[in-house]
Amino acid sequence: MYHIPVMLTEAVDALDVTPGGLYVDCTGGGGSHSAEILRRLGGTGLLIVIDRDPDAIAELHKRFDGMTNAVIVHDEYENIKDILESLVPGRRADGILVDIGSSSHQYDEVSRGFSYHADADAPLDMRMSQSGVSARDIVNNYSYEQLVYVISTLGDEKFAPRIASNIIKRRSEAPIETTTQLVDIIKASKPQKELKKRGHPAQKTFQALRDETNCISSHLEASVDAMFCSLNRGKGRLSILTFSSHEDRIVKTKFRSYASPCICPPELPVCVCHRMPLAAVNKSVTPSEAEIQNNPRARSARLRSLKKIRDTYFDDIDDADGTDGPDRLDER
Numbered sequence: 001m002y003h004i005p006v007m008l009t010e011a012v013d014a015l016d017v018t019p020g021g022l023y024v025d026c027t028g029g030g031g032s033h034s035a036e037i038l039r040r041l042g043g044t045g046l047l048i049v050i051d052r053d054p055d056a057i058a059e060l061h062k063r064f065d066g067m068t069n070a071v072i073v074h075d076e077y078e079n080i081k082d083i084l085e086s087l088v089p090g091r092r093a094d095g096i097l098v099d100i101g102s103s104s105h106q107y108d109e110v111s112r113g114f115s116y117h118a119d120a121d122a123p124l125d126m127r128m129s130q131s132g133v134s135a136r137d138i139v140n141n142y143s144y145e146q147l148v149y150v151i152s153t154l155g156d157e158k159f160a161p162r163i164a165s166n167i168i169k170r171r172s173e174a175p176i177e178t179t180t181q182l183v184d185i186i187k188a189s190k191p192q193k194e195l196k197k198r199g200h201p202a203q204k205t206f207q208a209l210r211d212e213t214n215c216i217s218s219h220l221e222a223s224v225d226a227m228f229c230s231l232n233r234g235k236g237r238l239s240i241l242t243f244s245s246h247e248d249r250i251v252k253t254k255f256r257s258y259a260s261p262c263i264c265p266p267e268l269p270v271c272v273c274h275r276m277p278l279a280a281v282n283k284s285v286t287p288s289e290a291e292i293q294n295n296p297r298a299r300s301a302r303l304r305s306l307k308k309i310r311d312t313y314f315d316d317i318d319d320a321d322g323t324d325g326p327d328r329l330d331e332r
């Protein structure tokens with residue numbers, strides 16, 4: 001199977017799919033979330049399915065070619081506004097789904113260099129789009145400070161300084177080319193008792209490099225704003241699945257800023273900025289124990305979702321068609 005979907009029902013439920021509506025799956029992958037949206041659309045409306053990985057695009061064509069209400073787009077979700085404008089000018093989406101992890105295919109296809117497992121030695125690549133800067137470029141060219149930042153912030157790895165300094169030492173002899181070479185450096189940077197703990201010693205560093213190679217965290221805040229702007233007001237739903245605490249924190253902070261936009265100093269007894277919430281945010285959800293048992297890759301997932309209420313902080317017209325009015329977030 002190309003990818004085992006995570007929180008399939010919960011993520012699609014959060015979109016409240018309505019027959020005839022316009023939906024976007026920003027991370028098509030193997031197409032399971034998309035297939036569920038299409039099932040609920042029942043042959044009506046339109047689903048735009050985006051992915052940046054050529055392998056995913058080939059898989060999505062295999063699965064959905066012939067379905068008249070599905071359009072597959074090889075692009076990055078950062079460009080969602082332009083994608084909507086070119087396919088359905090003047091329209092906004094009723095629901096947008098993002099599933100930010102890597103696909104099972106990307107992990108399992110050894111040559112892609114996503115995996116730290118001993119039997120999966122491969123060039124250090126990790127590029128979802130199969131073009132641009134690779135993990136090899138990062139490992140061999142970032143400064144010590146940049147490596148520490150990436151490994152500690154994006155990977156939550158407390159041994160980041162030792163790993164970074166060992167990377168610098170090793171690459172001064174010869175470039176680091178493969179996943180196994182990097183795993184050995186990481187293992188040599190950790191005390192014996194850390195190596196005995198549950199979980200692979202290279203997991204956090206690889207997660208950080210996957211994130212940095214694919215600019216996931218660095219583009220996430222702007223991407224969420226672009227998705228939010230692309231939703232119909234009064235109706236549009238955004239459903240986002242993340243797989244690391246760093247990515248989840250970005251989404252949580254962004255969602256909070258839409259739901260509680262007040263900028264009054266805390267010492268003021270009453271609000272004087274009169275900014276109204278842009279969104280109603282739902283409680284976050286994690287996978288059930290049964291799902292984790294079935295698919296251990298679901299372990300770190302968290303789903304956040306919201307409903308867009310209005311476009312601007314001072315707009316109290318609940319106009320469900322969502323097409324008029326200035327787009328305040330666009331101006332930031």
Ligand SMILES: C[S@@+](CC[C@H](N)C(=O)[O-])C[C@H]1O[C@@H](n2cnc3c(N)ncnc32)[C@H](O)[C@@H]1O
Nearest residue numbers: 027029030031032033051052053076077099101
């Ligand atoms: C976890 S998989 C999605 C799986 C999918 N929900 C399914 O049901 O099979 C994540 C996908 O997002 C894609 N992706 C990651 N970042 C992207 C971006 N910025 N733009 C478009 N696609 C992206 C990856 O290439 C990968 O195929």
